[in-house]
Amino acid sequence: MHRTKVRIVEEALDANNTIARANRDDFDSADVRVVNLMSAPGAGKTALLERVAAELPGIRVGVLEGDVQGSMDADRLAALHVPVTQINTGAGFGGECHLDANMVRSALPGLPLDEIDLLVIENVGNLVCPAEFRVGEDARIMVSAVTEGEEKPLKYPLMFRACELVLVNKVDLLPHLDFDLERFLHNLDAVHPGVERLLVSAKTGEGIDEWRDWLVRAAGRVGAHA
């Protein structure tokens, strides 16, 4: 990159981090834990949330939905009587491909922070840019569907490194795919050794209890700020 571009990029990321810290302070003040849920388009973020959002024992969940356009995912979650706030990123270019700290900050006034314990931010479907922008979250979770192939950790390493949990979704389809699970896990460990991972299926319910337990622990986590 040209030096000017490097400087502009660094300044943009610095500014983002400053706003992300302000968001984090506001979440902390309200005693709300926050997870940032990321994946490629169609990996199953919303379906995995639908499985658990309304039934985390003793924990009130809220959702912040990031989409280029529309409110389809938000509508699905609202149907479960979970408070959902929508951010549409369509105002930038033909649509910003990620959430940044300022977009989340703009949504704060609409979030019922005093009525929830855990906020799940569902990011725009994209394996590149969402990993580059902290938004004030406590933890980052990424969903990788087995239909996407074994080599994804090697092709999008920043995303697989930037998370505390990898949900390997759609494992119900394994019998119908040429997907080598061992090779995927080997590739995952190559870019993020030992990262927590759960094999799940939003369709059959496999692994959903473990995913729910993980969120319960995340919601109760104190002093684990990165």
Add this chain to the structure above:
Amino acid sequence: MHRTKVRIVEEALDANNTIARANRDDFDSADVRVVNLMSAPGAGKTALLERVAAELPGIRVGVLEGDVQGSMDADRLAALHVPVTQINTGAGFGGECHLDANMVRSALPGLPLDEIDLLVIENVGNLVCPAEFRVGEDARIMVSAVTEGEEKPLKYPLMFRACELVLVNKVDLLPHLDFDLERFLHNLDAVHPGVERLLVSAKTGEGIDEWRDWLVRAAGRVGAHA
């Protein structure tokens, strides 16, 4: 968006279009047709190329591979004795999420334009930004895998509008999915009425003859510049 940001974005897209036109002039001078192949990560771009790149009757194919990191897809195609040039976008941020005209321009000296008739540019896996940046191509093709769900045209409308052909891939998995093909096609027509579409499976070969025929026509197309 702030007015300053709007201006910067517009200037960036104007500059991109200027470079895209220069690329197009160079492709035209070499009598090479160019298609820009786009999709979400893991939709099957490379697998669909593997099916046809080495056996287009009378047409010499070259490939320009865009990835954040690595050369796995390029290696797969080079194994078929197709000339492949790799662009890695990892130098920007944690990785640029799309190809732009300047990245393609930088790769031109390494492309054997006088030895090919059709250049396939395999873009970075992403349903947002690649649609915003012309790179000098004659046509744009997008791949949407049925595993990604029926609502993708409504969620990423710019991408589905920006292409001349939609390859609906992985149809071999339809019996194992809750995917309503009619609803997908209805959504597709809602954002891009009547756009050409082919139902394909890189795994079983379904629709591959039609995909090959489409590329043959694209390679022979003269005066069809958008």
